[in-house]
Amino acid sequence: MKAGGLREGDFRIPSGCAVAGIMNEDGKRFNGEKIVQAISIMRERSNGLGGGFSAYGIYPEFKDYYAFHVMFDHEEGRHGTETFLQESTVVVKSEAIPIRKQLSMTDAPLLWRYFLEVPKSRLNGLTEEDYVMRLVMHVNDSIEGAFVFSSGKNMGVFKGVGYPEDIGRFFRLEEYEGYLWTAHGRFPTNTPGWWGGAHPFSLLGWSVVHNGEISSYGINKRYLEMFGYRCTLMTDTEVIVYLLDLLMRKHNLPLDVACLVLAPPFWRDIDRMEENRREAVTALRMIYGSALLNGPFSVIIAHENEMIGLTDRIMLRPLVIARKEATLYMASEEAAIREVCPYPDRVWTPKGGVPVMARLNEAAAVR
Amino acid sequence: MxxxxxxxxxxxxxxxxxxxxxxxxxxxxxxxxxxxxxxxxxxxxxxxxxxxxxxxxxxxxxxxxxxxxxxxxxxxxxxxxxxxxxxxxxxxKLLTGTGNDKPYPIYWDHLLIDAAQVTNPSIDPLREPMELRTYLGRKPSRLDFYHDAGGGFKLTTVLEPQIKLETPIIFAGMSYGAVSLNVHRALAAAARRAGTLMNSGEGGLHESLYSFGENVIVQVASGRFGINRAYLERAAAVEIKIGQGAKPGIGGHLPGEKVTGEISKTRMIPEGTDALSPAPHHDIYSIEDLRQLIYAIKEAVRYQKPVGVKISAVHNVAAISSGVVRAGADFVTIDGFRGGTGATPTIIRDHVGIPIEMALAAVDDRLRQEGIRHQASLIASGSIRSSADVLKAVALGADAVAIGTAALIALGCQMCQKCYTGRCAWGITTQRVDLTDRVDPEEGAERLYNLLRAWSLEIKEILGALGLNSIESLRGSRERLRAVGLTGTEMEILGVKPAGR
The missing domain is CATH 3.30.70.20 (Alpha-Beta Plaits)
Structure with a gap:
């Protein structure tokens, strides 16, 4: 994965950040201009060392295939990865990700995307998703100069080193249409200089943009290692993605229950709950204590059917929510929302540790 | 001459x-x-x-x-x-009491704790909740729920018994016989008030303390003293004592003159006879034998209480602990070589075993590698001297710590190391009535409670400095520790980086 210089994964880089997310619950698609506009108003919160977007619903004609977005340091990395993908999947389509060269973009890696089908015969008892997860881990761990930064279906991550609005223009996001967009502007305390270190972090259909520092990183990481996850990037966000994958995909917990693990209520509140709920939440804290995300964070988690805003339980980082008809907005600052939706029906600040969810309506969800 | x-x-x-x-x-x-x-x-x-x-x-x-x-x-x-x-x-043989006093490295004093600055805020424990609650017992690796149509959910996983602690500090096993009944009374009352546990040690539990059972771990040791149905049923948990840090591989010997009326009744042995704890349990010569005893006790308590095992920290402690967990232990108490005792040959106390810091780190690592860390809680003991030691132990991977020596110091012990003589002038490790009267159980309980309270407040203070508001976010988080003055190998075993990295 790595070549030359200090990178994400070589040391820990605390970051401050801006986050934003827009979802149309009817599944109506809109292009990337809005989200770029929203995140760019929070330029103060980032420092030009990382920006990125995730977009859902952008590949309707390839919606049944895993869309891999991969960055390469050099052509050898690409050849190695393509050989590996051809051996382990059916590559339905491969192409360079269309870009617009910006003056402010230097050191851009080679950016390619692949639409992949997994032949049943290759699974050997694994679920298809576990199989794909292993492909991702293999490329990122073992193929020099290659990094898969997006691997879900009908979705994609676009990210790099720069201000988010520049990254948006670079990736020509106005040419994509999605029903759910999230965005991130990063303020790292060091200069990682590597595009893979920018947010969102994504695995399979999950993507996470995150503002904050997880003070419980050490135990979250060791906990995940027990379940076979390798946290190679040493970033908090990577940990959040893997925890969600573990809790929801492997342990089958629904999203609201998973949120109770990540930002649980205080014992004093649990002790006052009605019996069934108290028993359930107590057990969650007992069993999943190592998965509690402690320390300041606000995070926007996206998945094909939903977008979730969550802060730490004492809300040490900001998050504002707004609704206008079927569209839910989330951002670090209200200004970002007002920029693209001047008169929302409702604007509010969520309670610390209590998730806010936008869900695709049932009719729209059956796509 | x-x-x-x-x-x-x-x-x-x-x-x-x-x-x-x-x-x-x-x-x-x-x-x-x-x-x-x-x-x-x-x-x-x-x-x-x-x-x-x-x-x-x-x-x-x-x-x-x-x-x-x-x-x-x-x-x-x-x-x-x-x-x-x-x-x-x-x-x-030369005898002694308390723990190893030789100048071996004290690894706690080579570990420094992190704090939050700028990128993550520290948290003020006077303004925000700080949670120390801890549950001891076997945990499943995952939970299952039943979801109803209305969005409610109900836990369907049946949990094994768990003990709730309001602070991750319990009192270490000290037997009635080694210490006086007044000391046991003080420990029991303090444990109840602080929402934690005392440990009966291997000499049974005096009848007058059965009412404190919910706050008592009762021991089953090689002498099997004082074990009856009520003893097991009243307790919060049962601990099979295999070893003790101060005397790994060594049994115990309470001389007949200490076996007075009440002790004889509590231990269920004739008055004035020596109470001999054999070095091994004579029904446990292997790991599968231990499994039988664990399950015999679980049957006896109808699987309603955690059953744990206490071992001393010896060279191969990681593999042994892994075996103990696989044998069914719901918690494992690991007692380091600096752990205290009422009596032991000096040569054993000073030369056998390994430090708790190394043992704890190795055991936590091994249980994680084997994917069974959740199956048992880890209790670390063997010289926990301050709240900083508690925090460092938790960061290395302990669910809770047990304190013995510190508790006795709270009751007035001056560490003269003469516990084995039965003459303790402070009335702690003696059965002479004129001396045991020197410990007032109520005042003693107050002092012990104060110690737990003070340490808990300090733990909250440090957690806040770390930017955490719950002890489980520090548990096993070695990332929050840095080493000074240790070799690369020592840091590798402890799983910590040097200061500056």
Whole structure:
């Protein structure tokens, strides 16, 4: 994965950040201009060392295939990865990700995307998703100069080193249409200089943009290692993605229950709950204590059917929510929302540790 | 032959200050002071327990090290020379009490704790909730729920029994016999008030303390003293004691003169007989035998209580712990080589076992590698001296710690190491009624509770500095520790980076 210089994964880089997310619950698609506009108003919160977007619903004609977005340091990395993908999947389509060269973009890696089908015969008892997860881990761990930064279906991550609005223009996001967009502007305390270190972090259909520092990183990481996850990037966000994958995909917990693990209520509140709920939440804290995300964070988690805003339980980082008809907005600052939706029906600040969810309506969800 | 053994201490009495009240003479249980027209010390009997100093109304007494100089020798130091004299004279094993006092490295003192600055905010424990609640017991690796149509959910996983602690500090096993009943009373009352546990040790539980059962871990040790149905049923948890840090591989011997009426009843042995705890359990010669005893006890308590195992930290502790967890233990207590005791051969105390820091880190690592860390809680003991030690132990991977020596110091112990003589002048490790009366159970409970409260407050303070508001976010988080003055291998075993990295 790595070549030359200090990178994400070589040391820990605390970051401050801006986050934003827009979802149309009817599944109506809109292009990337809005989200770029929203995140760019929070330029103060980032420092030009990382920006990125995730977009859902952008590949309707390839919606049944895993869309891999991969960055390469050099052509050898690409050849190695393509050989590996051809051996382990059916590559339905491969192409360079269309870009617009910006003056402010230097050191851009080679950016390619692949639409992949997994032949049943290759699974050997694994679920298809576990199989794909292993492909991702293999490329990122073992193929020099290659990094898969997006691997879900009908979705994609676009990210790099720069201000988010520049990254948006670079990736020509106005040419994509999605029903759910999230965005991130990063303020790292060091200069990682590597595009893979920018947010969102994504695995399979999950993507996470995150503002904050997880003070419980050490135990979250060791906990995940027990379940076979390798946290190679040493970033908090990577940990959040893997925890969600573990809790929801492997342990089958629904999203609201998973949120109770990540930002649980205080014992004093649990002790006052009605019996069934108290028993359930107590057990969650007992069993999943190592998965509690402690320390300041606000995070926007996206998945094909939903977008979730969550802060730490004492809300040490900001998050504002707004609704206008079927569209839910989330951002670090209200200004970002007002920029693209001047008169929302409702604007509010969520309670610390209590998730806010936008869900695709049932009719729209059956796509 | 001249039989010369210089005394360890000198008792100095200022004649001008002494008012000749003779209180010191009455209080000195080691008979180091007699009164002949003035207080006359027998230096050779003084153990530096400070009782006389504490009770002297005119401050006339000082105890100092015997100034008699041996020629300086880093190899043959004074203690070693004296030990040879003693053994040449009587031909026996030398005994001692408390924990290892030799200058081995104390790894706690080579570990430093992180704090939050700028990129993550520290949290003020006076303003925000700080959670120390801890559950001990076997946990499943995942949970299942039943979801109803209305969005509610109900836990469907049946949990194994868990014990709730309001602070991750429990009292270590100290038997009635090794310590007095008043000490047990104080420990039980303090444990109840603080929402934590005491541990009966291996001498049974006095009937008057059965009502504190919810706050007591009862031990099943190789002597099987005091074990009956009610003992197991009343307890919060049962601990099979295999080893003790101060004397790994060694049994116990409570001399007959300590087996008084109440102790004989509690231990269920005849009055005046020696209470012998064999070195091994004679029904446990292997790991599969341990499994049988664990499950025999689980059957006896109808699977309603956690059953744990206490082992001492020895070289192969990681593999042994892994076996103990696989044998069904719901918690494992690991006692480091600095752990205390009422009596042990000095040579064992000072030379057998390994430090708890290393043992704990190795065990936590191994259980994680094997994917069974959740199956048992880890309790670390064997010299936890302060709230900082507690935090460091938790960061290395302990679910909770057990304190024995610190608890006794809270009751007045001056660490004179003479517990095995049965003469404890502070009334702690003795059964002589005139001495045991010196511990007031209520006042003792208050002091023990104060200690737990003070340490818990300090733990909250440090958690807040770390930017955490719940102890489980530090548990096993070695990332929040840095080492100073350790070798690369030591840091690798502890799983910590050097300061500056």
């Amino acid at each position: 001249l039989n010369f053994l210089p005394s360890d201490f000198s008792v100095l009495i200022e004649p001008e200050s002494c008012i000749k009240c003779r209180r010191c003479v009455r209080e000195c249980s080691f008979e180091a002071l007699v009164f002949r027209d003035r207080v006359v010390p027998d230096h050779s009997r003084c153990v530096a327990c400070h009782r006389c100093v504490a009770v002297c109304p005119s401050g006339a007494i000082t105890v100092v090290r015997n100034r008699l100089a041996f020629r300086q020798n880093a190899n043959w130091d004074e203690e070693i020379i004296k030990n040879v004299y003693k053994q040449a004279r009587v031909g026996g």
